[in-house]
Amino acid sequence: MDNNQIIEVLRGVLHPGKGEQDVVSLGMIGSVETDGDGVTVTMVFPKHRDPLTEYLVGAVRAAIFREVEGVGAVNVKTVVKDPDEGKPKKKTVNDLTLEELATVRHIIGVASGKGGVGKSTVAVNLAVALARLGYKVGLADADVYGPSVPVMTATEGAVPDAIEKENGDAVILPIEKYGVKWMSIGYFAQKGQALIWRGPMACNALKQMILQVRWGDLDFLLIDMPPGTGDIHISLVNDIPMEGAVIVTTPQNVALADVEKGVDMFRNENVNRRIFGLVENMAWFTPAELPENKYYIFGKDGGVKMAESLGVPLLGQIPIVQSIRESGDEGEPAALSSRPDGLAFLELARRLAEQSEQ
Numbered sequence: 001m002d003n004n005q006i007i008e009v010l011r012g013v014l015h016p017g018k019g020e021q022d023v024v025s026l027g028m029i030g031s032v033e034t035d036g037d038g039v040t041v042t043m044v045f046p047k048h049r050d051p052l053t054e055y056l057v058g059a060v061r062a063a064i065f066r067e068v069e070g071v072g073a074v075n076v077k078t079v080v081k082d083p084d085e086g087k088p089k090k091k092t093v094n095d096l097t098l099e100e101l102a103t104v105r106h107i108i109g110v111a112s113g114k115g116g117v118g119k120s121t122v123a124v125n126l127a128v129a130l131a132r133l134g135y136k137v138g139l140a141d142a143d144v145y146g147p148s149v150p151v152m153t154a155t156e157g158a159v160p161d162a163i164e165k166e167n168g169d170a171v172i173l174p175i176e177k178y179g180v181k182w183m184s185i186g187y188f189a190q191k192g193q194a195l196i197w198r199g200p201m202a203c204n205a206l207k208q209m210i211l212q213v214r215w216g217d218l219d220f221l222l223i224d225m226p227p228g229t230g231d232i233h234i235s236l237v238n239d240i241p242m243e244g245a246v247i248v249t250t251p252q253n254v255a256l257a258d259v260e261k262g263v264d265m266f267r268n269e270n271v272n273r274r275i276f277g278l279v280e281n282m283a284w285f286t287p288a289e290l291p292e293n294k295y296y297i298f299g300k301d302g303g304v305k306m307a308e309s310l311g312v313p314l315l316g317q318i319p320i321v322q323s324i325r326e327s328g329d330e331g332e333p334a335a336l337s338s339r340p341d342g343l344a345f346l347e348l349a350r351r352l353a354e355q356s357e358q
């Protein structure tokens with residue numbers, strides 16, 4: 001018997017976890033030694049506690065006994081070797097530190113149970129309104145599937161600069177406009193290209209977009225959360241030191257269950273963050289030509305009741321008016337104006353600032 005003959009026999013031992021591949025092609029045979037009628041095989045396993053270790057050791061021993069003539073003893077040794085040993089480690093998002101957020105006083109998520117309630121509209125206008133009140137403000141648009149900040153602030157073409165830190169890592173500089181520092185995944189996508197990231201990739205891009213940004217000294221960093229209450233949200237709330245959240249809703253009763261889910265995302269015992277309050281968007285309709293009139297098309301005081309039943313403050317009510325949509329489309333947020341809708345956002349900002357000092 002010789003080593004080559006034994007290796008040929010081992011080519012017949014397949015790894016059941018790896019399709020049709022055999023232990024030799026998989027690089028699992030470290031060495032084969034013969035001494036008289038004894039054979040010693042050293043098997044290499046890439047990780048600890050491979051559940052198939054026992055099985056493969058047995059299969060190798062049996063194959064040699066069965067197929068190589070004149071074998072008296074088979075000794076199979078196992079060693080564990082990290083396949084990436086010696087290679088430089090790539091940095092993962094989990095290694096990103098929170099140092100860029102250390103100069104931010106309040107990190108607040110703007111969330112909703114479902115999409116289309118005007119969450120981004122409220123987030124963008126709230127940011128602008130807080131800046132009008134004199135606060136230093138940033139907003140991270142964390143809606144990887146439908147970033148709206150570039151359009152709502154007319155900064156679509158902007159390309160954020162990156163600088164190198166002393167340790168060689170890169171940090172991104174936010175886009176500044178209307179007195180607010182903006183960051184959006186939309187700045188990194190090509191125009192008109194839909195973002196189809198899913199799961200972990202979207203999650204990592206998101207965290208990077210918050211953690212690797214030179215926010216500088218801020219009173220408020222608002223995070224426009226993606227709609228819904230899935231894994232991505234929980235991971236975001238866990239990894240970013242958010243103090244709490246503002247929940248945006250519309251007055252329809254059907255939205256209550258969604259709002260509850262949104263609230264629970266921050267309030268459940270594992271997360272335990274604060275709910276600063278509810279914002280009732282589209283609370284009433286006011287036509288441009290009848291600015292004194294309020295039409296409660298979704299019912300009156302839905303938001304008040306909702307806030308009461310959830311035990312959270314109602315931070316503000318925003319009417320549904322054409323100028324809010326138009327200013328959003330034009331990239332000139334309504335909160336810049338002194339129209340009634342602009343003042344509603346200023347009042348909302350005042351209430352949030354007040355709550356955050358408590």
Ligand SMILES: Nc1ncnc2c1ncn2[C@@H]1O[C@H](COP(=O)(O)OP(=O)(O)O)[C@@H](O)[C@H]1O
Pocket residue numbers: 112114115116117118119120121122148227281282318319320321322324325326328329
């Ligand atoms: N109070 C409002 N008055 C008029 N239009 C609004 C109002 N709030 C939101 N909209 C419009 O509704 C649409 C959806 O708003 P958006 O903020 O993108 O929602 P979300 O972020 O919750 O998906 C946008 O076209 C926006 O301009």
Ligand SMILES: [Mg+2]
Pocket residue numbers: 119120121143146148
């Ligand atoms: Mg949105």
